[in-house]
């Protein structure tokens with residue numbers, strides 16, 4: 001008997017994408033969307049644009065494009081706005097970021113030049129390496145949150161957007177542990193009024209968004225919305241949230257390779273990862289406070305995938321090091337080296353070396369697009385929106401947010417299965433278990 005599909009409101013009108021932090025990732029994303037709309041390029045790397053989904057039994061050969069299977073906003077419906085502490089419009093910012101070639105940027109110059117950042121909520125203590133002048137002033141942090149809320153309402157009017165999404169593409173803030181002020185909405189709002197030093201700028205944007213019922217995604221490893229106060233607000237207002245830290249580059253490869261080693265029960269003695277990176281993100285991460293936030297995010301993945309407690313002979317006490325070196329000549333074209341010391345049958349040692357010449361923002365931009373479209377989908381689907389954290393979007397993150405009593409799922413392939421099964425579930429299709437015994441009856 002066919003299952004019932006779950007109610008999803010159709011995506012009518014424009015979808016406004018609000019971005020705190022309009023640097024390399026944000027401009028590569030926006031320029032890319034416009035280039036794709038003008039048929040200058042293809043949306044490579046985006047599951048919503050190029051992915052398919054298998055449905056039913058294998059002989060049925062049903063594998064529609066994901067965008068035909070579920071009602072997603074179209075690229076033509078996207079409009080963009082955001083904040084930055086630098087005044088450059090998005091064309092200038094994209095040129096400075098040096099990710100996309102000038103010839104491509106010039107073909108979308110009119111579009112990018114019209115996107116000018118609104119003044120940022122910024123406190124230098126949280127990102128030590130940046131000094132910008134396009135910054136809001138306010139007596140209290142609550143004041144600043146209200147200014148962000150006003151910006152959002154103005155953007156809604158001027159852009160004509162019928163729905164909004166916020167996605168943090170700002171710099172990585174210093175490491176913060178959840179404190180008393182983060183434990184409840186009441187404590188957090190009191191903290192906003194009292195200028196609590198524990199409330200970071202990214203939390204102020206997230207608060208303003210969630211308060212207005214706008215879904216929030218966090219592309220950086222900052223604590224931001226991953227605190228009981230803001231998760232409580234999301235649940236109270238029925239708003240989807242997800243994060244943290246886009247899974248690109250070295251960590252993407254880690255979560256591809258580690259599940260394979262574990263699947264074959266190959267042991268791991270150590271995994272050494274180092275990078276050279278010359279963009280502003282690399283410069284920000286030179287500060288030990290910001291690096292600590294990133295390091296936590298990068299280190300956690302292997303522990304969770306390899307499960308040393310279940311496989312102590314293979315994985316207990318493996319050595320894991322991650323280094324990021326700011327090296328300006330490389331710009332956004334990062335190079336990441338990995339050395340894996342592994343062992344097989346009878347304990348015989350082997351090594352794997354990886355040299356990944358990647359482009360950070362090229363890997364991140366399609367993730368931003370998918371997250372925007374999927375979060376909007378979740379918002380139009382009350383059953384999903386009321387769950388708050390969208391764990392099915394773990395696929396996109398280095399430190400996936402999940403319910404407090406769960407451990408995060410880091411294995412890329414389990415994450416993809418979770419995502420696609422969620423889509424099947426929403427449309428009333430059978431979940432795919434890969435059992436397949438029935439083919440041999």
Ligand SMILES: NC(=O)c1ccc[n+]([C@@H]2O[C@H](COP(=O)([O-])OP(=O)(O)OC[C@H]3O[C@@H](n4cnc5c(N)ncnc54)[C@H](O)[C@@H]3O)[C@@H](O)[C@H]2O)c1
Nearest residue numbers: 021023024025084120170171172201220246248280281360
């Ligand atoms: N590119 C990737 O592959 C990747 C992967 C994972 C995470 N990230 C994270 O995504 C974020 C963006 O990366 P990027 O390469 O675009 O960096 P970037 O330095 O080019 O851009 C970040 C922008 O955020 C702005 N900013 C900082 N604090 C702000 C605030 N409070 N309000 C408004 N704007 C603010 C900065 O001025 C800058 O323009 C970083 O936190 C990075 O760690 C990137």
